[in-house]
Amino acid sequence: MVANGEQGTNDRAANELSILQQQIRQCRLCQQQGYIPVAHPIVSGRSTDRILVIGQAPGHRSIEKDQPFSGPGGMVLQHWLEAAGFPPGYLHEHTYLSSLTRCDPGKHPNGNGDRKPGKPELLLCRPYLEAELRIVQPKVVLLLGTMAIETFFGPVKLAQIIGKYQERDGLLLLPLPHPSGVSRWLNDPEHKELHQQALMILARWRSLYSL
Ligand code: SF4
Numbered sequence: 001m002v003a004n005g006e007q008g009t010n011d012r013a014a015n016e017l018s019i020l021q022q023q024i025r026q027c028r029l030c031q032q033q034g035y036i037p038v039a040h041p042i043v044s045g046r047s048t049d050r051i052l053v054i055g056q057a058p059g060h061r062s063i064e065k066d067q068p069f070s071g072p073g074g075m076v077l078q079h080w081l082e083a084a085g086f087p088p089g090y091l092h093e094h095t096y097l098s099s100l101t102r103c104d105p106g107k108h109p110n111g112n113g114d115r116k117p118g119k120p121e122l123l124l125c126r127p128y129l130e131a132e133l134r135i136v137q138p139k140v141v142l143l144l145g146t147m148a149i150e151t152f153f154g155p156v157k158l159a160q161i162i163g164k165y166q167e168r169d170g171l172l173l174l175p176l177p178h179p180s181g182v183s184r185w186l187n188d189p190e191h192k193e194l195h196q197q198a199l200m201i202l203a204r205w206r207s208l209y210s211l
Contacts, residue, residue: 013047017135029124039103044068045096050211052138054148055099057117063104068097076179084202101125145178163197
């Protein structure tokens with residue numbers, strides 16, 4: 001049962017988040033400034049979610065479905081969550097899905113995978129991520145891939161950071177490799193071991209914090 005004061009705080013957070021998500025959906029800054037041909041921001045999550053995922057940027061499949069992590073990367077990430085003890089469906093039903101930018105940056109000019117969002121796009125989109133973290137106040141943040149990890153940890157090699165975590169003001173930051181099929185980092189058995197260590201940390205938090 002939720003006490004009245006707590007319910008009021010939850011309601012305020014839900015309202016504030018709803019306004020923020022509307023603002024994000026209406027954002028056209030990167031299109032107006034010529035970084036992408038068409039802005040189509042997507043958002044997903046609730047103010048009560050305890051885990052917040054930060055990816056790089058949505059791909060075209062997620063934009064088509066209007067739902068982050070709708071492509072193969074989302075299936076892999078759900079699989080990782082299940083390996084850490086979370087139930088099927090947890091990713092889309094109970095996890096706040098955020099990213100460094102909210103629009104599809106398009107294909108890489110050389111045709112090899114998706115283009116990484118540039119620094120100006122990252123700067124334009126960053127306030128939305130800051131606002132989500134402030135409103136949702138998750139217990140755990142999963143940082144997916146080098147770009148998201150370096151945003152919080154600075155320049156670092158994946159092998160030096162996967163399998164470790166950091167606590168900042170009660171917020172638990174857990175770096176993970178990017179789950180998209182493009183990442184070949186997990187082909188190395190030593191990297192697989194580090195990845196397993198990261199999932200074990202997540203499994204421990206699941207029971208410790210009732211995630
Ligand atoms: S990527 Fe972010 S800042 Fe750029 S248009 Fe989309 S929502 Fe706006």
